[in-house]
Amino acid sequence: MSKISIIATELSQPLSWQQQLSQAITSPEELLKVLNIPPNYLNGAQSGAKEFAIRVPMAFINRMEKGNINDPLLRQVLPLAEETQLPPDGFVLDPLEENISNATPGIIHKYKGRVLLITNGTCAVNCRYCFRRHFPYEDNRLNTDEWTQALDYIRVRPDINEVILSGGDPLTNNDQRLFSLISAIENIPHITRLRIHTRLPIVIPDRITHALVKRLSGSSLAIVMVVHVNHANELGEDVADALGLVHKAGIHLLNQSVLLKDVNDSADELISLSERLFTCHILPYYLHLLDPVIGAHHFDINKEKALSLVADILTQLPGFLVPKLVQEIAGEASKTPVLHPNSPY
Numbered sequence: 001m002s003k004i005s006i007i008a009t010e011l012s013q014p015l016s017w018q019q020q021l022s023q024a025i026t027s028p029e030e031l032l033k034v035l036n037i038p039p040n041y042l043n044g045a046q047s048g049a050k051e052f053a054i055r056v057p058m059a060f061i062n063r064m065e066k067g068n069i070n071d072p073l074l075r076q077v078l079p080l081a082e083e084t085q086l087p088p089d090g091f092v093l094d095p096l097e098e099n100i101s102n103a104t105p106g107i108i109h110k111y112k113g114r115v116l117l118i119t120n121g122t123c124a125v126n127c128r129y130c131f132r133r134h135f136p137y138e139d140n141r142l143n144t145d146e147w148t149q150a151l152d153y154i155r156v157r158p159d160i161n162e163v164i165l166s167g168g169d170p171l172t173n174n175d176q177r178l179f180s181l182i183s184a185i186e187n188i189p190h191i192t193r194l195r196i197h198t199r200l201p202i203v204i205p206d207r208i209t210h211a212l213v214k215r216l217s218g219s220s221l222a223i224v225m226v227v228h229v230n231h232a233n234e235l236g237e238d239v240a241d242a243l244g245l246v247h248k249a250g251i252h253l254l255n256q257s258v259l260l261k262d263v264n265d266s267a268d269e270l271i272s273l274s275e276r277l278f279t280c281h282i283l284p285y286y287l288h289l290l291d292p293v294i295g296a297h298h299f300d301i302n303k304e305k306a307l308s309l310v311a312d313i314l315t316q317l318p319g320f321l322v323p324k325l326v327q328e329i330a331g332e333a334s335k336t337p338v339l340h341p342n343s344p345y
């Protein structure tokens with residue numbers, strides 16, 4: 001093969017998930033330009049990005065409508081000047097007080113029977129409403145000794161039966177690191193279930209490789225993958241194909257969403273989301289009220305409106321497609337169901 005044809009072949013190769021991750025858009029100018037959004041939004045985007053960096057992979061951008069500043073996917077990732085405004089009362093840096101539950105570096109132990117393992121501080125996408133936008137990931141970046149210490153924490157507590165891989169996004173770890181972590185967890189006799197909380201298959205579906213699916217399906221642990229989707233448009237055909245592989249491998253798929261103003265705060269949008277999730281083999285699990293983190297108050301929906309939306313979708317969907325409306329309250333032993341004041345429960 002001539003040198004030119006080798007280069008041409010290389011150019012036509014699809015990008016690996018790692019290449020897509022490293023080529024994610026990280027500047028407001030670039031994001032606005034690629035979507036044909038007028039430059040008058042640039043100042044706000046730049047000031048918001050100073051508070052919390054921008055990061056969006058192209059596979060996710062490709063599902064947005066060009067020229068539409070109100071696109072529900074764009075709203076989730078575009079920094080705005082509102083993020084820098086004085087927050088309303090109750091909005092704080094660490095709304096879930098995770099610093100208190102940070103038992104040892106890398107471990108958040110909030111709930112009975114399960115622990116969260118912070119596998120890294122990197123996400124493939126920076127969601128503007130993220131409750132961990134101020135989390136001190138640098139204090140939870142583990143060296144080998146700290147990994148051993150985190151696993152020892154789990155090993156000496158036989159009442160823990162489930163490990164939740166979190167982050168950041170645990171699937172941003174390369175396979176070698178991820179698989180050796182899974183093997184170490186499999187070797188703890190009292191752990192029976194592994195949960196993986198990830199948004200990566202949604203924003204870069206190529207992360208679902210055959211090697212990953214094979215390793216997960218061969219695990220001695222029951223594996224649950226909890227993805228994070230807020231709007232039906234996030235579930236393009238590429239995502240459906242990737243999650244189809246996960247489903248066929250016998251891995252349970254659940255979704256959690258956050259109720260977000262101007263993204264999914266209507267019954268029609270929530271219904272479309274549930275229907276589309278189901279066609280992608282994912283069951284709706286939680287619909288969260290926004291965690292009151294500084295910089296995200298413009299996404300807030302009050303409890304009354306949230307309850308009325310859920311009451312509306314209950315009349316239009318089978319029960320298994322209606323997610324549980326919950327909020328996370330710092331110090332509580334579980335997520336707290338958001339119920340109507342007249343509810344008997």
Ligand code: SF4
Pocket residue numbers: 123124125126127130131132167168169199228
């Ligand atoms: S992917 Fe999850 S952890 Fe990462 S920024 Fe988005 S919501 Fe936060």
